[in-house]
Amino acid sequence: xxxxxxxxxxxxDEVTGEALVASDNFSARYDLDRIxxxxxxxxxxxxxxxxxxKILILNAAKGGVATAWMxxxxxxxxxxxxxxxxxxxxxxxxxxxAFANLPMIDRFxxxxxxxxxxxxxxxxxPETGELRIL
Amino acid sequence: xxxxxxxxxxxxxxHGQAKQYGMQQVLxxxxxxxxxDTVEIAQVHLMADxxxxxVSGVEFLEGLATTPEADRTVVVPAVTDPxxxxxxxxxxxxxxxxxxxxxxxxxxxxRSLGFMMTDTxxxxxxxxPPVLGEHVAFGDTGSTIYANSVQGARTNFEGGPSAxxxxxTGRAPRYGYHLDQFRRGSCLFDVDFRPKDLSDWGALGAxxxxxxxxxxxxxxxTGIEDTPxxxxxxxxxxxxxxxxxxxxxxxxxxxxxxxxxxxxxxxxIPKSVKIAKNDLDTLIKSYMPxxxxxxxVVFAGPQLSLMExxxxxxxxxxxxxxxxVALIATTSPEIKYACDRMGLTEAIETAGGMxxxxxxxxxxxAREIGEANGWKRLMSNSAKLVNILxxxxxxxxxxxxxxxxxxxxxxxxxxxxK
Numbered sequence: 029x030x031x032x033x034x035x036x037x038x039x040x041d042e043v044t045g046e047a048l049v050a051s052d053n054f055s056a057r058y059d060l061d062r063i064x065x066x067x068x069x070x071x072x073x074x075x076x077x078x079x080x081x082k083i084l085i086l087n088a089a090k091g092g093v094a095t096a097w098m099x100x101x102x103x104x105x106x107x108x109x110x111x112x113x114x115x116x117x118x119x120x121x122x123x124x125x126a127f128a129n130l131p132m133i134d135r136f137x138x139x140x141x142x143x144x145x146x147x148x149x150x151x152x153x154p155e156t157g158e159l160r161i162l
Numbered sequence: 163x164x165x166x167x168x169x170x171x172x173x174x175x176x177h178g179q180a181k182q183y184g185m186q187q188v189l190x191x192x193x194x195x196x197x198x199d200t201v202e203i204a205q206v207h208l209m210a211d212x213x214x215x216x217v218s219g220v221e222f223l224e225g226l227a228t229t230p231e232a233d234r235t236v237v238v239p240a241v242t243d244p245x246x247x248x249x250x251x252x253x254x255x256x257x258x259x260x261x262x263x264x265x266x267x268x269x270x271x272x273r274s275l276g277f278m279m280t281d282t283x284x285x286x287x288x289x290x291p292p293v294l295g296e297h298v299a300f301g302d303t304g305s306t307i308y309a310n311s312v313q314g315a316r317t318n319f320e321g322g323p324s325a326x327x328x329x330x331t332g333r334a335p336r337y338g339y340h341l342d343q344f345r346r347g348s349c350l351f352d353v354d355f356r357p358k359d360l361s362d363w364g365a366l367g368a369x370x371x372x373x374x375x376x377x378x379x380x381x382x383x384t385g386i387e388d389t390p391x392x393x394x395x396x397x398x399x400x401x402x403x404x405x406x407x408x409x410x411x412x413x414x415x416x417x418x419x420x421x422x423x424x425x426x427x428x429x430x431i432p433k434s435v436k437i438a439k440n441d442l443d444t445l446i447k448s449y450m451p452x453x454x455x456x457x458x459v460v461f462a463g464p465q466l467s468l469m470e471x472x473x474x475x476x477x478x479x480x481x482x483x484x485x486x487v488a489l490i491a492t493t494s495p496e497i498k499y500a501c502d503r504m505g506l507t508e509a510i511e512t513a514g515g516m517x518x519x520x521x522x523x524x525x526x527x528a529r530e531i532g533e534a535n536g537w538k539r540l541m542s543n544s545a546k547l548v549n550i551l552x553x554x555x556x557x558x559x560x561x562x563x564x565x566x567x568x569x570x571x572x573x574x575x576x577x578x579x580k
Binding site for chain 2 (some may be wrong): 058060068099100120122
């Protein structure tokens with residue numbers, strides 16, 4: 029099994045943590061209860077689950093523009109994912125990650141949501157765009 | 163990413179802390195998306211409601227606002243998206259003094275940076291519509307998709323931190339929808355009917371939006387024969403951008419870059435996805451609850467134009483909304499003044515409705531005001547609003563303005579909505 033996945037060089041610093049994985053999309057405003065630190069959108073596959081301190085691995089950035097501010101707000105309160113890993117980010121997610129200095133990588137050579145097991149311990153290396161299963 | 167001498171100076175902090183922040187943000191995002199350089203932009207539309215900003219975001223703005231005036235002042239016309247608190251109505255809505263305080267602090271900081279507090283998401287209808295080919299930095303999904311698609315301007319989604327950077331530097335990274343190659347159509351939808359009212363246009367946008375895999379897809383719509391109105395395009399685009407995170411569509415024979423298929427599609431015309439009226443009915447019914455309980459009716463997301471406010475006022479004139487249901491309409495300060503002058507506000511408020519100015523429902527602590535007022539079951543004619551509010555603890559449903567008003571008067575979901 030491949031343990032190293034290559035994406036586009038990303039944003040932020042190297043980080044290690046537990047992966048929370050789903051094939052769903054992601055928006056901070058649409059999908060989260062940011063006070064409780066859980067997914068709150070009933071239709072989301074991770075509804076009810078905590079994202080706090082996790083390496084969040086999802087498909088694509090969706091929804092509106094609020095996420096660009098909200099990532100930094102989440103980081104400032106200490107209730108935030110450790111990193112965002114997406115098949116496809118959008119500008120909002122990149123702008124939010126850049127503003128919050130939250131590690132993020134996207135555009136992998138494979139569907140990253142199908143290649144990292146939920147709960148795996150992973151290392152995120154934004155500078156080279158690598159995700160490693162440890 | 164190539165920066166010219168002046169941009170290098172801004173990055174080095176030679177023109178102050180605010181411009182240095184701006185260039186850092188431009189460079190980080192531009193590098194992430196392989197932008198070759200920057201593009202000068204003509205105007206900025208910035209989203210920064212206090213719920214999204216939080217205390218840390220407001221403190222960041224206040225920090226910039228204390229730097230020397232010559233360094234911190236925006237260099238292009240810069241206007242704001244709806245705010246989170248209407249200071250004339252927040253107590254009635256169950257918003258707290260803490261929310262109002264954050265709002266006042268954020269507004270003071272933006273004024274100090276030189277922003278014009280237009281507090282509207284329909285700036286493309288009411289403030290300064292961009293023109294074909296103009297590069298701008300718009301920061302609301304609805305304003306972005308309208309500017310790109312209907313007006314032919316060029317912008318990516320510029321979320322708050324990047325719209326602020328664009329206002330301070332006059333630049334955005336040149337990638338995505340600033341470039342010709344990203345504005346080509348990627349998929350085709352064939353609509354064999356004309357949506358009837360604004361909620362149907364929103365449902366059509368929602369249907370197409372759900373089919374979008376990512377930000378980079380550009381749907382091309384064909385089959386619409388009669389030119390839609392500005393408000394119809396507004397609801398269609400806002401829903402498409404909300405469901406699809408997509409900032410551009412083309413409508414053959416209608417939008418300015420789409421004279422014909424060849425103008426927006428490369429190679430052979432792709433097989434189209436057919437959309438029938440029945441598909442929209444199914445989408446709308448998917449939000450239908452099993453009983454007729456109703457707590458609140460909201461007309462917002464996007465804010466209402468003068469024409470929509472007139473239609474709402476005519477539906478409500480001389481009638482009385484049930485005491486068990488709240489009815490809220492949000493619009494821009496400019497349109498609110500016009501409504502006050504023309505008697506539209508009075509017609510809505512006499513019937514028991516609330517007209518809020520400079521805010522939009524989902525941007526005003528929707529979860530907290532829902533809990534404070536016991537609102538769960540919500541009706542709206544905005545597909546965008548219905549899409550967002552599920553995550554905020556509401557049970558939202560989509561219906562025409564007429565059905566929403568009738569239900570508000572009856573105190574239960576009724577009419578066409580059932």
